[in-house]
Amino acid sequence: MDGKDALTGALIGLSRATCGDTKPDERTWRLLREGLLALAGNRTEEELAELTGRVREEKKRLVPRCSECASPCGRNADYDMALLASAPAEVRELKIAILAAARALAAKTGSGGEEEGRFLAKALFALGEEWEGEMLRPVLTEARAGLQAI
Numbered sequence: 001m002d003g004k005d006a007l008t009g010a011l012i013g014l015s016r017a018t019c020g021d022t023k024p025d026e027r028t029w030r031l032l033r034e035g036l037l038a039l040a041g042n043r044t045e046e047e048l049a050e051l052t053g054r055v056r057e058e059k060k061r062l063v064p065r066c067s068e069c070a071s072p073c074g075r076n077a078d079y080d081m082a083l084l085a086s087a088p089a090e091v092r093e094l095k096i097a098i099l100a101a102a103r104a105l106a107a108k109t110g111s112g113g114e115e116e117g118r119f120l121a122k123a124l125f126a127l128g129e130e131w132e133g134e135m136l137r138p139v140l141t142e143a144r145a146g147l148q149a150i
Helices: 003-017 026-040 045-062 081-085 089-109 114-127 133-149
Strands: none
Touching: 003 026, 003 045, 003 081, 003 114, 026 045, 026 089, 026 114, 081 089, 089 114, 089 133, 114 133
């Protein structure tokens, strides 16, 4: 697995950790944004690995007991990007478009605030789900609308 796939999988895992009773904050939202920007940039494998490590540490901060659970459910696990590669063509294309829109939104906004962070987490969360096209299309529509509003 290359560095961008590892980082993407870790970002999806972090997005999952922002759901529920966790307390994501400005640091979480900045890290999601930084990770998405790194996916679009020319980072070395070492830089990607360092950022992936920081994303995983943030996930541990949000859900500290997950890493020591005796019966891991996988809910906050890094996403296996091989699942995306083997997804049906329509689903794969929609997920790739959602990821591209989230990266573009992260590049255009730059505030790193909670509203932006929650949307980026929502988009990344959708990438990690085994949803059909009809559930992914609204996420893509919302991302594109967000880009047009900027």
